[in-house]
Amino acid sequence: MRPTAVLRSLQTIVPDTVLVQDEVRDVFAAQPDIGRLAQRIVGASFNGSGIDTRHTVIDELSLSAHPAEPRFFDAATGRLLAPGTKERNELYVREATRLFVEAARRSLDADPDVEASDITHVVTVSCTGFHAPGPEYEIVRALGLSDRVQRYHLGFMGCYASMPALRAASQFCAADPDAVVLVVSVELCTLHLRSSEDPDTIVASSLFADGAAAGIVTARELPTPMKGLRLDRFHTAIAPEGEKDMAWTIGDTGFEMILSTAVPQIIGETIIGALRPLYAGDQGLADAFEQGSVGERVEHWAIHPGGRSILDRVQERLHLSDAQLHPAREVLRVNGNMSSATVLFVLRRILEEEGARAGERVAAMAFGPGLTAESALMTVQGPGSDAT
Numbered sequence: 001m002r003p004t005a006v007l008r009s010l011q012t013i014v015p016d017t018v019l020v021q022d023e024v025r026d027v028f029a030a031q032p033d034i035g036r037l038a039q040r041i042v043g044a045s046f047n048g049s050g051i052d053t054r055h056t057v058i059d060e061l062s063l064s065a066h067p068a069e070p071r072f073f074d075a076a077t078g079r080l081l082a083p084g085t086k087e088r089n090e091l092y093v094r095e096a097t098r099l100f101v102e103a104a105r106r107s108l109d110a111d112p113d114v115e116a117s118d119i120t121h122v123v124t125v126s127c128t129g130f131h132a133p134g135p136e137y138e139i140v141r142a143l144g145l146s147d148r149v150q151r152y153h154l155g156f157m158g159c160y161a162s163m164p165a166l167r168a169a170s171q172f173c174a175a176d177p178d179a180v181v182l183v184v185s186v187e188l189c190t191l192h193l194r195s196s197e198d199p200d201t202i203v204a205s206s207l208f209a210d211g212a213a214a215g216i217v218t219a220r221e222l223p224t225p226m227k228g229l230r231l232d233r234f235h236t237a238i239a240p241e242g243e244k245d246m247a248w249t250i251g252d253t254g255f256e257m258i259l260s261t262a263v264p265q266i267i268g269e270t271i272i273g274a275l276r277p278l279y280a281g282d283q284g285l286a287d288a289f290e291q292g293s294v295g296e297r298v299e300h301w302a303i304h305p306g307g308r309s310i311l312d313r314v315q316e317r318l319h320l321s322d323a324q325l326h327p328a329r330e331v332l333r334v335n336g337n338m339s340s341a342t343v344l345f346v347l348r349r350i351l352e353e354e355g356a357r358a359g360e361r362v363a364a365m366a367f368g369p370g371l372t373a374e375s376a377l378m379t380v381q382g383p384g385s386d387a388t
Contacts, residue, residue, distance in 0.1 A: 003219040005173035006381055007166065007183075008228035009111035010215040010348045013103050014055035014335060015095075017062045019190075019209070021051045027063070028205060030078055031195040038197040045206040050308030050329060054209035054336035056190040057095040080195045082253045088191045092129030099186045100124060100135040101142040103214035107182065108143065113222035116143050118180045121150045121172050125161045125185040125340045127248060128192065128255065139184065158248050158368030159304055161185070161340040162213070163376060167234040169217035177219050184214040187339035192254035204257040207307055209336030213344035225383035227351050229362060233281060233377045237274035242266045242371025263306070266371055268313035274373040275318075275365070285361075285377075294363075295320045300356055300380070302346040304366035305332035314365075327354050342366075351380070358382035 025046035029039045059065050060073040071083050108116060122145070124135040136151035152168065154161050162185045169181035189208035196202060217231065245266060247258040279285040279294065288297040295301075295318060303314050305328045315325050327349040335345060343366045350356050362378040 003177065003221065005170040005217050005219045005231045006228045007215050007217050007231060007347075007378075008226050008381075009107045009114070010228070010344060010351065011103060011106040011110055011213065012341070012345050012348055013099060013106070013212040015057045015099075015210050017056050017059055019054040019056055019061060021046055021049065021053065023063060024054075024061075025206070027073075027078065027080065028195060028202070031080055033195060034197050038202065041199050041202050042206070045203050048308060049206045050305075050311070050332050051207065051336050052333050054190070056210050057091070057188055058190055061190065080193075082194060085250060085252060085254055088254050089129050089131070092188050092191055093131045096126060096129055096186045096188055097135060097138050099212040100139055100184055103186065103212040104139045104143060104182055104184050107184075107214040107216055111216055111226070112224045114180055114216055114218070116145055119145050119149055119182050120176070120179045121152070121169065121181040123152045123154065123165045123169055123181060123183045125154045125157075125165045125183070126187055127156045127158050127161060127339060128188045130155065135184070135186065139182070156248065157340070158246075159306060159337070159339045159342065160366035160368035160372055160374040162344050163234065163364065163366050163374035164236075166217065166231060166376065170231045170234070173217060173219040179218065180220065181217040182214065183217055184212070185341040185344060186212040187341050189337070189339055192257070194254060200258050200260055201256070203259050203261070203307075207259075207337040208257070209338050211335055211338030211341045211345065213341045213348070215344065227356075227380070227382045229347065229351070229378040230381050231376065232379055233278055235274070235278040235375050237270070237277075237373045237375070239266050239270040239274075239371040239373070246367070246369050246371050248369050263367075263371065264309040264313045267310055267367060267373070268317050270371075270373065271314060271317050275363075275375055278363075278375050278377050292319050294318065295324060297361070298363045298377075299324075299360040300350045300354065300362040301325065301328070302343055302350055302362055302364040303328045304343045305329065305346070306337055306367055308332065310367070340366075356380045
């Protein structure tokens with residue numbers, strides 16, 4: 001039987017500058033260009049977000065920095081500024097490149113059996129900036145990878161994009177059992193935060209943050225047992241409604257997120273149909289899913305924490321326990337929504353902090369524009385487990 005690809009050496013990074021949610025809320029509520037209704041929406045969105053802290057590459061947003069020529073936030077006046085898309089993207093190029101390379105290097109350094117010369121494919125993921133040559137090129141050059149490495153970039157897909165990146169990596173390994181795929185996601189969402197009276201923009205400003213994650217996917221039989229995730233199955237579903245409720249476009253003063261309050265309801269209405277095909281290949285799981293007891297058969301749930309209300313709706317519809325939603329809620333609380341990188345943070349937390357044991361199942365799911373739901377079924381691997 002051909003071995004199944006395993007995700008190992010999963011690493012995460014957040015920028016140094018910390019955003020305290022209550023402080024950021026007060027800054028947004030105090031902007032002179034918003035009225036009382038928008039102020040109330042700011043308060044409700046930030047207070048109900050389930051977030052305590054976030055991280056950003058924008059030092060000015062620490063609220064204590066006083067640069068001579070502020071570009072994003074003027075601490076002297078308390079004003080949020082509105083730099084153009086070009087200026088925001090230039091900061092993305094500099095900071096995202098650094099994080100792509102650092103996350104990739106950390107993943108390689110964490111794996112005792114994989115060296116730079118072993119990498120056959122690089123898959124990068126991001127929706128918060130653009131440049132060419134892109135991040136996959138920068139990783140190859142900075143880490144001294146072979147020029148023959150196959151490079152792919154998944155751009156502008158939104159919060160679910162790390163899931164198709166893992167699926168592509170798994171497919172590369174199925175086609176070539178010797179493949180070693182480096183998957184790296186970096187999102188700098190805070191580059192696009194802005195003051196606005198628009199409810200969708202306010203909700204986005206209360207949720208999004210910066211972060212990076214990287215892992216190695218391979219089906220090779222490697223000598224050192226490491227905790228990881230066997231990538232068993234993937235599935236993609238598109239909700240019959242929701243195309244206009246979650247979208248990501250480019251404006252003159254940054255990228256513009258549409259994230260309507262209808263998204264949790266749409267996810268709740270479609271999640272059963274979206275997940276059903278994922279369990280069809282396992283009769284026991286399929287039966288448990290139909291009986292509403294899949295949470296008893298799948299121990300861990302890596303749900304993309306697009307917001308607290310989304311997690312609430314998923315938990316309700318799938319009858320999951322508080323413990324099963326704990327990793328997603330904790331990632332949201334400490335780091336906010338880092339778009340495509342977030343589900344990788346949740347997976348790492350499950351492996352390292354939630355007591356996951358070899359042989360236990362993990363269901364992963366992320367949502368994004370479309371409204372698209374990407375899901376995967378995984379199995380925890382570890383010392384003494386069988387990765388085949």
